[in-house]
Amino acid sequence: MKRFLQPVLLVLCGLGLLHVSLFTDLYLRYVKEGMRPLLIASGAVLLLLGLASAMLDKGQHEGPHDEEEHGGHGHDHSAMPRVAWLLLLPALSLLCYAPPALGAYTASRQPPKAVAEQSDFDPLPATSPVPMTLSDFTSRVRQDRDQAIKGRSISMTGFVTPGGPGGSWDLTRVILNCCAADAQSVKVRIHGGPALPANTWVTVTGTWHPGGKLGTRSAPVALDARTVEEVDRPWNAYQDSLPPEALSHRATQ
Secondary structure, eight states: OOTTHHHHHHHHHHHHHHIIIIIOSGGGGTBOGGGHHHHHHHHHHHHHHHHHHHHHHTTOOOOHHHHHHTTOOSSOTTOOOGGGGGGHHHHHHHHHOOOOOOOHHHHTTSOBOOOOOOOOOOOOOSOSSEEOOHHHHHHHHHHOTTOTTTTOOEEEEEEEEOOOGGGOEEEEEEEOSSBGGGOEEEEEEEESSOOOOTTOEEEEEEEEOOOSOTTSTTSOOEEEEEEEEEOOOOSSOSSOOOOHHHHHHHHHO
16 A cells, blocks of 8 residues: 555545544444544544645655665565555545444344343333333343232333244344443343334234243243334333333323
8 A cells, every 4th residue: 555545545444433423323333423523633633634644645656766865675665565555445444334233143143142130120110011122121021029020011112033943033232331342232022913024123012922920030031012112213222211101191291
């Protein structure tokens, strides 16, 4: 890679970061929402470094007479290893190609995220169905000794991960702790309902699927589906949030 291409690479990387963090929500496929200011700052720095490097290098290319003045080594010090061309690929991908979001393929190849231990639970609201996150449902099933969800109608939103026994499938959420490299999934086994394609976002309403002893680790994290409704993919899909109607109700309060 010739020296004059180094500023081009820096500019492309800077523009790519600014593109995904300023003008789209694609950055949410890589990092958490709180990292956006750092991405914007990094993109701006890379862009400025590239422009400054281009201005400094302008007019400084050495000719044959300059080589003699500097010892005439007979080779070009302005070249970089060919492997540096590989750096162009991520830079161009940020500008031209959006990689697919993490979904059913990733979730089907990793165990469910461990849910934190919890001893005290707030009373469930009187509304029916009760809107829940997948993490909250998992905690209630495995740890709530009061068995508050028994017989209650529950509503949860996630995407479809096929492959369960007997036609069942997993309602899934992928959660980022920091970035896509540490993504973990939360799953609830769904019994009943239509067999939808992988990665279809749905809101499922139903009741806990009996088995084992509710409130202990023997209880299955599963739901008997009464309704399965397709919904739009959330703006920030890498978090375990409430169903859309519950979020809309909270916003109006």
